[in-house]
Amino acid sequence: MVSVLARSLSRLVFPEVCLGCGVPTRGRLPVCASCLRRLPHASSEAIRAELDARGAAAQDIRHAAALWQFDAGGTVQRIQHALKYRGLPRIGAPLGELIGSSFSETASGWRPDVVAPIPLARTRQLERGYNQADGLAAGAAEALEARFDPGLMHRVRSTRSQTRLSHAARWANVQGAFTLHPDATVRGRRVLLIDDVITTGATLLAAAEPLRAAGAEVSLAALAFAP
């Protein structure tokens, strides 16, 4: 109820304007076509290097990509904030479709069978009313013609906010935080995990761990890369 109200209010407070230049937009995306073309692309080589710095956990990750490079104070940050804090989950699916198209260019030939979001900690999901990665994963699944499975991953323990932790502490903080749904059968399947942002990659790698242990091939994708 609270989240429904918050969403209705956000429509009034944040009308449909481009988050880049402020012109009214009629599309499903929160940016106009001209701003969309100017958003900074993330380098998949840089993402790979960041993941490799986490050590062995990154070795079997097939592909890792993000749609945009995070731009502190810029349009990408405003989009991410809108998705996460303004109660605008409806922009998730169209952004997810862009993630899916961009991922398929990076991962030439590797197509996922299943696309799954990184689950939020239960308390955070209750506060926010939705998981911002759900819409992204649904849109990416649509673009990649894969199955969307929002319940594939479970968070078995909540973790501290990663924001103020060092890189090494982030990894220790999230390891063992995720399990697979007990009925999931993923052996030999290709799974694409989706989060809103890749920072050190620790969260995505921790979620990939039980999938790899169960015999899945795993790739990772996000909206933004914010190293």
Ligand SMILES: [Zn+2]
């Ligand atoms: Zn614009």
